[in-house]
Amino acid sequence: MIRETLKSSTFLNENMKSLIIPIEKVAHVQQNNSLEHALLVLVKSGYTAIPVLDRDSKLNGVISKALILDSILGLERIELDRLHTFKVSDVMNSKLATLKMSGTFSKALALSINNPFICMTDDDGAFKGILTRSSLLVYLNQELFQKK
Numbered sequence: 001m002i003r004e005t006l007k008s009s010t011f012l013n014e015n016m017k018s019l020i021i022p023i024e025k026v027a028h029v030q031q032n033n034s035l036e037h038a039l040l041v042l043v044k045s046g047y048t049a050i051p052v053l054d055r056d057s058k059l060n061g062v063i064s065k066a067l068i069l070d071s072i073l074g075l076e077r078i079e080l081d082r083l084h085t086f087k088v089s090d091v092m093n094s095k096l097a098t099l100k101m102s103g104t105f106s107k108a109l110a111l112s113i114n115n116p117f118i119c120m121t122d123d124d125g126a127f128k129g130i131l132t133r134s135s136l137l138v139y140l141n142q143e144l145f146q147k148k
């Protein structure tokens with residue numbers, strides 16, 4: 001009963017445009033940046049993962065602190081010199097969670113299970129910004145418990 005009521009709620013089919021962090025506010029790196037640069041951006045921004053873009057702001061992948069740390073682990077020690085020799089493209093994950101700007105809340109919610117953020121694109125596939133897991137939770141909390 002509760003499940004049926006919830007499933008018929010209109011908010012599930014709303015698009016997420018108002019929740020998107022626009023491209024100009026998204027921290028990112030480029031494929032040919034060094035791992036050292038990427039690690040600096042990640043640590044300074046406080047984010048665990050950020051998108052990798054090319055010069056035309058096209059999406060190439062995702063780079064994370066975990067991927068970088070994994071790539072510099074030697075057998076017995078952390079090999080810091082690899083931070084200079086490896087590029088972002090050597091270790092990034094090219095699998096991305098993407099959703100069109102017109103995508104619905106329910107699609108975004110499903111994608112957010114395995115992705116801390118979703119890359120939002122226009123109809124031509126151009127990157128427009130990101131939708132974070134926390135913004136989806138804030139929205140859900142508002143719809144379920146704060147709206148009268």
Ligand code: AMP
Binds near residue numbers: 027116117132133134
């Ligand atoms: P949150 O749900 O707010 O914790 O955000 C989830 C993840 O999205 C963060 O851990 C970052 O990896 C990424 N993220 C959030 N905001 C930004 C931003 N402005 N630029 C780049 N990545 C971000």
